[in-house]
Amino acid sequence: xxxxxxxxxxxxxxxxxxxxxxxxxxxxxxxxxxxxxxxxxxxxxxxxxxxxxxxxxxxxxxxxxxxxxxxxxxxxxxxxxxxxxxxxxxxxxxxxxxxxxxxxxxxxxxxxxxxxxxxxxxxxxxxxxxxxxxxxxxxxxxxxxxxxxxxxxxxxxxxxxxxxxxxxxxxxxxxxxxxxxxxxxxxxxxxxxxxxxxxxxxxxxxxxxxxxxxxxxxxxxxxxxxxxxxxxxxxxxxxxxxxxxxxxxxxxxxxxxxxxxxxxxxxxxxxxxxxxxxxxxxxxxxxxxxxxxxxxxxxxxxxxxxxxxxxxxxxxxxxxxxxxxxxxxxxxxxxxxxxxxxxxxxxxxxxxxxxxxxxxxxxxxxxxxxxxxxxxxxxxxxxxxxxxxxxxxxxxxxxxxxxxxxxxxxxxxxxxxxxxxxxxxxxxxxxxxxxxxxxxx
Amino acid sequence: xxxxxxxxxxxxxxxxxxxxxxxxxxxxxxxxxxxxxxxxxxxxxxxxxxxxxxxxxxxxxxxxxxxxxxxxxxxxxxxxxxxxxxxxxxxxxxxxxxxxxxxxxxxxxxxxxxxxxxxxxxxxxxxxxxxxxxxxxxxxxxxxxxxxxxxxxxxxxxxxxxxxxxxxxxxxxxxxxxxxxxxxxxxxxxxxxxxxxxxxxxxxxxxxxxxxxxxxxxxxxxxxxxxxxxxxxxxxxxxxxxxxxxxxxxxxxxxxxxxxxxxxxxxxxxxxxxxxxxxxxxxxxxxxxxxxxxxxxxxxxxxxxxxxxxxxxxxxxxxxxxxxxxxxxxxxxxxxxxxxxxxxxxxxxxxxxxxxxxxxxxxxxxxxxxxxxxxxxxxxxxxxxxxxxxxxxxxxxxxxxxxxxxxxxxxxxxxxxxxxxxxxxxxxxxxxxxxxxxxxx
Numbered sequence: 001x002x003x004x005x006x007x008x009x010x011x012x013x014x015x016x017x018x019x020x021x022x023x024x025x026x027x028x029x030x031x032x033x034x035x036x037x038x039x040x041x042x043x044x045x046x047x048x049x050x051x052x053x054x055x056x057x058x059x060x061x062x063x064x065x066x067x068x069x070x071x072x073x074x075x076x077x078x079x080x081x082x083x084x085x086x087x088x089x090x091x092x093x094x095x096x097x098x099x100x101x102x103x104x105x106x107x108x109x110x111x112x113x114x115x116x117x118x119x120x121x122x123x124x125x126x127x128x129x130x131x132x133x134x135x136x137x138x139x140x141x142x143x144x145x146x147x148x149x150x151x152x153x154x155x156x157x158x159x160x161x162x163x164x165x166x167x168x169x170x171x172x173x174x175x176x177x178x179x180x181x182x183x184x185x186x187x188x189x190x191x192x193x194x195x196x197x198x199x200x201x202x203x204x205x206x207x208x209x210x211x212x213x214x215x216x217x218x219x220x221x222x223x224x225x226x227x228x229x230x231x232x233x234x235x236x237x238x239x240x241x242x243x244x245x246x247x248x249x250x251x252x253x254x255x256x257x258x259x260x261x262x263x264x265x266x267x268x269x270x271x272x273x274x275x276x277x278x279x280x281x282x283x284x285x286x287x288x289x290x291x292x293x294x295x296x297x298x299x300x301x302x303x304x305x306x307x308x309x310x311x312x313x314x315x316x317x318x319x320x321x322x323x324x325x326x327x328x329x330x331x332x333x334x335x336x337x338x339x340x341x342x343x344x345x346x347x348x349x350x351x352x353x354x355x356x357x358x359x360x361x362x363x364x365x366x367x368x369x370x371x372x373x374x375x376x377x378x379x380x381x382x383x384x385x386x387x388x389x390x391x392x393x394x395x396x397x398x399x400x401x402x403x404x405x406x407x408x409x410x411x412x413x414x415x416x417x418x419x420x421x422x423x424x425x426x427x428x429x430x431x432x433x434x435x436x437x438x439x440x441x
Numbered sequence: 442x443x444x445x446x447x448x449x450x451x452x453x454x455x456x457x458x459x460x461x462x463x464x465x466x467x468x469x470x471x472x473x474x475x476x477x478x479x480x481x482x483x484x485x486x487x488x489x490x491x492x493x494x495x496x497x498x499x500x501x502x503x504x505x506x507x508x509x510x511x512x513x514x515x516x517x518x519x520x521x522x523x524x525x526x527x528x529x530x531x532x533x534x535x536x537x538x539x540x541x542x543x544x545x546x547x548x549x550x551x552x553x554x555x556x557x558x559x560x561x562x563x564x565x566x567x568x569x570x571x572x573x574x575x576x577x578x579x580x581x582x583x584x585x586x587x588x589x590x591x592x593x594x595x596x597x598x599x600x601x602x603x604x605x606x607x608x609x610x611x612x613x614x615x616x617x618x619x620x621x622x623x624x625x626x627x628x629x630x631x632x633x634x635x636x637x638x639x640x641x642x643x644x645x646x647x648x649x650x651x652x653x654x655x656x657x658x659x660x661x662x663x664x665x666x667x668x669x670x671x672x673x674x675x676x677x678x679x680x681x682x683x684x685x686x687x688x689x690x691x692x693x694x695x696x697x698x699x700x701x702x703x704x705x706x707x708x709x710x711x712x713x714x715x716x717x718x719x720x721x722x723x724x725x726x727x728x729x730x731x732x733x734x735x736x737x738x739x740x741x742x743x744x745x746x747x748x749x750x751x752x753x754x755x756x757x758x759x760x761x762x763x764x765x766x767x768x769x770x771x772x773x774x775x776x777x778x779x780x781x782x783x784x785x786x787x788x789x790x791x792x793x794x795x796x797x798x799x800x801x802x803x804x805x806x807x808x809x810x811x812x813x814x815x816x817x818x819x820x821x822x823x824x825x826x827x828x829x830x831x832x833x834x835x836x837x838x839x840x841x842x843x844x845x846x847x848x849x850x851x852x853x854x855x856x857x858x859x860x861x862x863x864x865x866x867x868x869x870x871x872x873x874x875x876x877x878x879x880x881x882x
Contacts, residue, residue, distance in 0.1 A: 097762035140620040169848040175758040177790045177828040179581040181840040182852045186627035317616040321538035349618045387618040399622040407610040417854045
């Protein structure tokens with residue numbers, strides 16, 4: 001295409017099949033769509049230049065971090081340009097006294113933590129994938145430690161963002177407190193590249209805990225396990241993970257409903273053990289590291305155990321008081337629909353994933369039906385369709401059901417104002433179909 | 442006026458002088474402007490009705506909580522309707538298991554905490570004024586405990602908001618994790634009623650600390666005091682307040698640069714004492730409660746000590762590493778300009794207030810010149826013009842200097858989309874004059 005060579009005049013581009021294929025999908029089960037070209041900018045100014053140029057030509061631009069998302073978030077469904085941030089991966093500043101780091105958007109969070117090793121400080125969001133910080137911000141990723149430290153949105157002080165028309169703006173700043181103008185930072189956090197392309201972030205640093213005590217407790221029922229969650233939060237647990245009996249047996253462990261907690265204060269592990277025993281645990285142990293690694297690898301392991309299958313992952317989160325009801329509902333629905341699903345989640349946040357392998361159209365219908373039932377139930381319990389994976393392609397229609405038509409109209413107004421030609425990650429986040437009655441999902 | 446009787450047809454209104462006077466000002470030194478009428482809606486639907494009606498007539502509507510703001514935020518500078526939320530003051534739900542409460546916007550935060558007393562839970566933002574939760578959200582208020590718990594923005598899960606045209610929307614939800622659509626909640630937090638009127642909020646509850654240890658340390662210099670701040674944060678202090686020697690003598694205390702910390706873990710007070718002594722404190726004590734009360738009353742006390750004077754309060758926050766430099770700069774500027782100013786702040790956040798009494802135009806110039814110098818220095822150090830008081834009337838032109846012209850253009854775009862006729866709290870937040878070079882302030 002002629003426009004590709006024009007683009008290549010001011011930014012590195014790749015058109016080879018391998019590179020385009022790699023930027024055509026994420027780890028979800030959504031159909032891959034290859035971009036026409038992958039642009040590899042090396043600076044915010046280059047990102048802005050690509051956008052200004054693409055905006056004039058109304059060419060779709062879909063930002064791409066590391067492709068570890070699970071909701072099709074960076075798939076360029078209308079082709080065009082995949083804007084890869086992978087060459088913008090510098091940690092620009094680490095300022096321990098100010099408790100912040102400044103990173104280019106393509107910096108992997110593990111790389112930032114590697115550079116922080118030994119300093120006593122960390123970027124405190126930990127997720128399964130080897131994601132970029134820009135991608136984590138764009139999707140508002142969370143993971144097991146969010147129960148203590150909050151989702152990614154709680155760790156962003158400021159951003160540099162390239163807008164659709166090529167303007168570069170800065171939002172927020174370098175202070176932990178700021179009450180000066182509208183909060184544009186949080187408008188871009190979680191917007192999945194549909195409102196602008198994050199090029200740089202100022203992120204908070206958090207003290208690394210000096211102590212790490214991991215306790216695993218197995219229970220005969222979900223209710224008993226969940227009844228202990230409040231006490232674990234009272235101990236300021238750094239993670240409160242739930243793995244249901246089916247997922248435990250998938251891991252080759254004893255088939256018990258299991259809670260899995262991490263503590264950062266000396267002695268809290270021992271207190272947790274006593275609480276678990278009082279709460280009816282059948283077994284309590286400290287042998288948690290293997291399980292911890294397995295937990296972080298849940299998605300990859302589910303994929304490996306089901307070669308050739310695609311995965312659908314639910315991401316509902318409910319108010320914590322309704323967590324046991326939600327787990328039991330999902331278990332019953334899996335049984336009733338005769339579906340295989342690995343059930344695990346962040347109990348302290350009420351956030352639960354069911355990972356469902358499926359093959360072909362025939363199985364898709366059943367799996368999707370389960371997903372809709374899960375979202376319906378979550379909304380009925382006061383919860384959300386997406387706790388931490390974002391909306392991407394697979395959860396778009398739930399946005400209106402969850403927030404209502406008027407709120408979605410405001411979201412559309414913001415999108416239209418910032419991206420009037422609709423070039424930024426088209427086909428994501430905002431719903432095509434407005435379903436405000438959950439029963440019609 | 443004829444329109445007032447029309448308005449009175451569907452919402453309670455007050456037109457008496459005392460009520461209009463009370464809704465014409467806040468505790469700042471900004472000129473009071475009386476509204477033509479004070480509307481007292483009793484439900485979100487009534488708020489929405491007032492807005493829809495006023496929008497058709499292009500009548501200004503300025504939301505009013507408790508008038509405790511210090512930046513003129515709720516002053517109806519163009520007259521019209523003061524929309525008082527004081528009759529919408531119900532705590533609708535307290536859900537301890539879900540760690541949340543649902544309150545009408547006019548609920549005082551102290552009333553919510555009164556209802557929570559004995560439950561082991563609190564709304565964890567504490568400020569000097571007896572403010573409404575809606576007002577605290579609208580201004581993104583913070584206060585001494587923000588160093589541990591964050592500003593108000595960190596405590597809001599969801600909102601109900603009446604838009605300028607009378608639509609009612611809900612944002613966010615009841616879960617601590619949510620990654621489903623644009624974050625409209627944080628768009629309204631800190632927008633000071635210029636984008637919509639908050640009618641209801643879902644706020645987080647935080648465990649009440651079982652322990653409270655208060656330690657006061659006096660130093661011979663700012664540098665020595667500030668050098669201890671990092672260690673106090675490492676002890677997870679619940680507050681790290683700084684009061685300079687001039688403010689301490691104003692309080693009738695020994696004229697020493699003083700740090701004032703609160704801890705929620707047994708023994709951390711003792712550790713802090715040892716650290717302070719090692720850091721060169723001239724005196725360390727536990728007699729903090731009186732000082733704590735004095736600290737919270739700083740604004741009122743400054744007013745009482747200067748009858749007839751108005752107050753200007755600076756609200757800069759700088760990265761913590763630059764806090765000592767900022768304090769020393771401000772002390773030198775006060776001396777150089779021969780101004781009286783009480784200097785106190787939230788050292789753990791780098792947030793510093795100078796309260797400056799002034800009388801008449803003659804003194805205003807000097808006081809305003811100091812304010813501009815403070816903001817210039819703060820921005821130069823990577824800080825903000827407003828850490829926690831919002832923009833209101835007095836800090837508008839700094840918004841562009843701090844965020845840049847392009848970011849302000851985005852803010853204006855959002856304002857125009859949500860309030861095309863400009864009826865909502867006109868004359869606040871967004872600057873009239875664009876000054877992007879701090880030296881031109």
